[in-house]
Amino acid sequence: MLSDKALAAIEQEKAKYPPERAQSAVMAALRIAQDELGWLSTDTMDYVAELLGMQPIQVYEVATFYHHYELKPIGRHRIDVCGSVSCWLCGSDRILDYFREKLGIEVGETTPDGRFTLREVECLGSCVGAPMMQIGNVYHENLTPAKIDEILDGLK
Numbered sequence: 001m002l003s004d005k006a007l008a009a010i011e012q013e014k015a016k017y018p019p020e021r022a023q024s025a026v027m028a029a030l031r032i033a034q035d036e037l038g039w040l041s042t043d044t045m046d047y048v049a050e051l052l053g054m055q056p057i058q059v060y061e062v063a064t065f066y067h068h069y070e071l072k073p074i075g076r077h078r079i080d081v082c083g084s085v086s087c088w089l090c091g092s093d094r095i096l097d098y099f100r101e102k103l104g105i106e107v108g109e110t111t112p113d114g115r116f117t118l119r120e121v122e123c124l125g126s127c128v129g130a131p132m133m134q135i136g137n138v139y140h141e142n143l144t145p146a147k148i149d150e151i152l153d154g155l156k
Contacts, residue, residue, distance in 0.1 A: 001047050006036045010051055023054045026062050030069055039070040067121055075110045075117035077155050080134040083120040086127035091143075095131050096120060098145050102152075116152075 002010075009032045013025040029048045034040050040063055042056075049059040063069040070078070081087075081096050096107065099118050103111050110117040126132045129141025140151055 001044065002033060002036055006032050007051075010048075014052070023052050023058065026052055026054065026059060027066070030059070030063055034069060039073050067119075073110075075115050077115060077135055078117045078119065080119050080121045080124065082122070082124045082126070082130070082132050082134075084123040084127070086123075087130040087132060090130035092120075092131040095133070095143050095148070098148060102148070115155075 010025065010029045013028040013032070014022045017024045026048070029052060030040060030045070033044050033048055037044060042060075045059045045063055046056045048054075049056040052059075063071060079099065081092055081099065083092055083096075096118075100106060103116055103118060105111055105116070105118055107118055107120050121134075124132060124134055124139065126139055126141055129139070131143045132139060132141040133143060134140070135151070135155070140147070
């Protein structure tokens, strides 16, 4: 299900803990699996549970608690727009409206071509650059429609 490289990375995470605490690597293991597969199916979470010696429900609890994990297929680019107070006061609601119009989707949806998934998330910890968003591992701050167009045009 996972490549040898991903399995080695999970083993490396497990090695950070005593053998009886291997389940402490669950968040890292889920991230590694998601990075490789794009999202976490029930089968994938079951596999991670087996690798860590956990009950599947324990892995599901972690995966459903944190917004970092995708439990259904998403677009190649996940756009996370911060909706916390600082960003909202600086216009994140207008930024979301712009995305809705430009991409033709609502929050939580993926474009028909599978390119973009739009989400509104809580604080991403970059209030000084509000309004802001995260695409992949990259923060984009002080957003305007023109800046959004430039960013989206640069994505493959």
